[in-house]
Amino acid sequence: MSFEPKNPVVKWVDHRLPIFGMLHHALYDYPTPKNLSYWWTFGSLAGFMLVVQIVTGIVLSMHYTAHVDLAFNSVEHIMRDVNYGWLLRYMHANGASMFFIVVYLHIFRGLYYGSYKAPRELLWWLGLVIFLLMMATAFMGYVLPWGQMSFWGATVITNLFGAIPVVGDTIVTWLWGGFSVDNPTLNRFFSLHYLLPFVIAGVVILHIWALHHHGSNNPTGIEIKDKQDSIPFHPYYTIKDLFGMGIFLIFFSAFLFYAPNYLGHPDNYIPANPLVTPAHIVPEWYFLPFYAILRAVPDKLGGVLLMFGAIAVLFALPWLDKSRVRSARFRPIYKQLFWIFVIDCVILTYVGGKPAEEPYILIGRLATVYYFLHILVLLPLVGLFEKHKPLPASISEAVLDKKPAAEGASNA
Amino acid sequence: MTTTTPVEEDGVKRRDFLYVAAGGVGAVGTAMAIWPFIDQMNPSADVLALSTTEVDLSAIDEGSEVTAVWQGKPVFIRHRTAEEIKAAEDVDVATLPDPQADEDRVQNPEWLIMLGICTHLGCVPLKEAGDFNGWFCPCHGSHYDTSGRIRKGPAPLNLAVPPYTFIDDGNVVKIG
Amino acid sequence: MLKMIKSISAAAVLSVMAITGANAAGGNIDYKSVDWQHTGIFGTYDRSAAQRGAQVYREVCAGCHGLELVAFRTLTDLGFTEDEVKAIAAEYEFVDGPDDEGEMFDRAGKPFDKFPAPFANEKAARASNGGAYPPDLSLIVKARPGFENYLYSLLTGYEDAPEGFELPVGMNYNAYFAGHKIAMAAPLSEDAVEYSDGTKASVDQMAKDVTVFLAWAAEPKLEERKNMGLKVILFLIVLTGIFYAAKRKIWSDVH
Numbered sequence: 001m002s003f004e005p006k007n008p009v010v011k012w013v014d015h016r017l018p019i020f021g022m023l024h025h026a027l028y029d030y031p032t033p034k035n036l037s038y039w040w041t042f043g044s045l046a047g048f049m050l051v052v053q054i055v056t057g058i059v060l061s062m063h064y065t066a067h068v069d070l071a072f073n074s075v076e077h078i079m080r081d082v083n084y085g086w087l088l089r090y091m092h093a094n095g096a097s098m099f100f101i102v103v104y105l106h107i108f109r110g111l112y113y114g115s116y117k118a119p120r121e122l123l124w125w126l127g128l129v130i131f132l133l134m135m136a137t138a139f140m141g142y143v144l145p146w147g148q149m150s151f152w153g154a155t156v157i158t159n160l161f162g163a164i165p166v167v168g169d170t171i172v173t174w175l176w177g178g179f180s181v182d183n184p185t186l187n188r189f190f191s192l193h194y195l196l197p198f199v200i201a202g203v204v205i206l207h208i209w210a211l212h213h214h215g216s217n218n219p220t221g222i223e224i225k226d227k228q229d230s231i232p233f234h235p236y237y238t239i240k241d242l243f244g245m246g247i248f249l250i251f252f253s254a255f256l257f258y259a260p261n262y263l264g265h266p267d268n269y270i271p272a273n274p275l276v277t278p279a280h281i282v283p284e285w286y287f288l289p290f291y292a293i294l295r296a297v298p299d300k301l302g303g304v305l306l307m308f309g310a311i312a313v314l315f316a317l318p319w320l321d322k323s324r325v326r327s328a329r330f331r332p333i334y335k336q337l338f339w340i341f342v343i344d345c346v347i348l349t350y351v352g353g354k355p356a357e358e359p360y361i362l363i364g365r366l367a368t369v370y371y372f373l374h375i376l377v378l379l380p381l382v383g384l385f386e387k388h389k390p391l392p393a394s395i396s397e398a399v400l401d402k403k404p405a406a407e408g409a410s411n412a
Numbered sequence: 413m414t415t416t417t418p419v420e421e422d423g424v425k426r427r428d429f430l431y432v433a434a435g436g437v438g439a440v441g442t443a444m445a446i447w448p449f450i451d452q453m454n455p456s457a458d459v460l461a462l463s464t465t466e467v468d469l470s471a472i473d474e475g476s477e478v479t480a481v482w483q484g485k486p487v488f489i490r491h492r493t494a495e496e497i498k499a500a501e502d503v504d505v506a507t508l509p510d511p512q513a514d515e516d517r518v519q520n521p522e523w524l525i526m527l528g529i530c531t532h533l534g535c536v537p538l539k540e541a542g543d544f545n546g547w548f549c550p551c552h553g554s555h556y557d558t559s560g561r562i563r564k565g566p567a568p569l570n571l572a573v574p575p576y577t578f579i580d581d582g583n584v585v586k587i588g
Numbered sequence: 589m590l591k592m593i594k595s596i597s598a599a600a601v602l603s604v605m606a607i608t609g610a611n612a613a614g615g616n617i618d619y620k621s622v623d624w625q626h627t628g629i630f631g632t633y634d635r636s637a638a639q640r641g642a643q644v645y646r647e648v649c650a651g652c653h654g655l656e657l658v659a660f661r662t663l664t665d666l667g668f669t670e671d672e673v674k675a676i677a678a679e680y681e682f683v684d685g686p687d688d689e690g691e692m693f694d695r696a697g698k699p700f701d702k703f704p705a706p707f708a709n710e711k712a713a714r715a716s717n718g719g720a721y722p723p724d725l726s727l728i729v730k731a732r733p734g735f736e737n738y739l740y741s742l743l744t745g746y747e748d749a750p751e752g753f754e755l756p757v758g759m760n761y762n763a764y765f766a767g768h769k770i771a772m773a774a775p776l777s778e779d780a781v782e783y784s785d786g787t788k789a790s791v792d793q794m795a796k797d798v799t800v801f802l803a804w805a806a807e808p809k810l811e812e813r814k815n816m817g818l819k820v821i822l823f824l825i826v827l828t829g830i831f832y833a834a835k836r837k838i839w840s841d842v843h
Contacts, residue, residue, distance in 0.1 A: 034842055037592060055449065059449055059452055063456075076657050076726070076727075079809070080657065080659075081457040081458040083448070083451040083454055083456060084452055085452060085456070086809040087813070088452060235838050236838060236839060239434075239834050239838050239839075240839070242438075243831040243835045246828030246831050246832075249824050249828075250824045250825065250828065253824060257813055257814060257818075257820065257821070260813070266730060266731050266733050269727040269806075426837065427837045430830065433830050433834075434831055437826065437827050438827060438831075441823060441827055444823075457661075458659065458700070461661050461699065471688065
């Protein structure tokens, strides 16, 4: 389908800068597999959450003051005096958690359906880059209210870089702009917290570009073969994503309006005090699995390396997974391993939030070992030895096969 | 779908209705969601709470003037001399660019209280200056008389009078 | 889709367990549980309790604890009249200025002022309190695990130290304070204040009242938030329903 605008202004612009044509191809024509399940909605939702965070963030920065003496009170000023300030701030704080929930589901969907395999390796890499940028942004954002958890979180995380041999201390001092976390640190974190979301937006564009080049993966893991297999993105997936977004917004609202501090920590309502560390410091929930891996190693450098390694190995996933079949739907053993891996990640989350004492240390170590075992050993092995189920000839065949069995299920 | 033709027509109607409903309700929701993002730029509760200023008048001698701050803006408080009052009252109102009698601009003729913001483009006029011995705005040459009324120059209106009341037996003025 | 709902719910339950377990760590004390009127979906602050609590704060707590984020003007939210707010504000003195001679001067508080801190700075506060720092109470209810129940338990948790408990001089035993050693002596005693509405000022009553007041101080927009939440969620349910119907219709021709 080619794009032929009727509106003369659109026509005039598009002849010189084919932006409408580009958008039309990306949002209207884009031939999408007709069998995408609701698990595919989380991609659009992640984009939506990025917009929510950028918009609420810009608005909050109109009232926030990045200075150690004023930051805490400026946040309370937003909560108490600014019109709808409480709404905007709770939206932004809970929005970060929602963004991570959506992105984690998006990532696990990719793992289940083998979306990282050729020719989508770069698509997967770009996604991981977005994930890393999100973690940096979220971490620096959490520092801004300058509560106790902000301050001590900043101290602990920046100290990770002190593990680097020889230059570690120099790097940490450089990060801080001083000899402890202080006003210069807060100021640069604010600046970078404002900058990075726009970098994320840029990488998101590349991510979508790469996606649209080869098209979306789908629950069967089989590429689109002919016209029968695909439908245009609009209106089919726009409406499906809007419905998914409605459900998601209800979930978001439940937190936002009825439990806005549930995912936060009480200590962050205490102003930062550089002389007193809270009894039990934990990062935000979305960092807990990595925090657990960090603590699993009784060595500073080792812990830091392993933690970054946990993400680094994900970059190698397309080559570690030897199976020629993408979707776990046709991979009986991988399917089970996948769910064990999910449970392992939940255990890591749980342990990451517990104090560093037995039995959590032992559980954390076992779960960490399994994390790497799954990715580095089990995944390559299972790909070599697993006997997969017969694959359908095409997407439409798979859909037609399912229809009589699942009456009423519109498009599972 | 296994529908026959007449039902198909119904289906089309139902579909159109659903499109309109989805678009309409969605648009309403979006519009409502936008409002907090706009309203957050309006004055916040603490700013609104600071909207009154009290000034002690007993220290201001006849013929002198102080500039108080009200809502971040300069307010001229002038203790006028009898001469100035007479000059202000003697003007033929009909000849003014923005006709207003002096008595409509003051509660007590001795005290002229008005915003020190030129109605042209917002500069602060100089006191006891200009062709009418009132105020003169150096930015673009607007002349105000001893009642703060525009007499010459580009400004369209007289200097504005803020809401105020005399309290404490007239020794203190509360602006706002 | 049913399968998906199942997987998502399972994952959600697991994650909530993981996070709740994580957050519960550290505070292993079971606080006394009170059925506060302002909790729950439709909960609103108990105005008369909060007003009494404001009195307890002013007459008992304010000697050592500030409430620096709370402006007097906001007390009207609790049902105080403008005149009452002015009278409460005027109980406190503020340094203002400089005046026309360049001097700083004292003046009575005005509605736009905030409850002041009783000490000039943390060092002065510690010096007057045997080395302990009485924290500002503006956010205290949100800043402690256990929230309202913690504060209520703490205020009513003073007891004699159990046999063999090592209690340093100047410290008091409290069943609900971390480590049980607290520098603050039991702040409330029978009839420490006289309530104008005739309520008996028992320790339990005062503890509950001041907790309601401080819960409001920490989260003054709670009622506005819940109110808006209800409307937003009802709206979203309708919108999502329409989207679902439209989705069914649009997808009905996909084989």
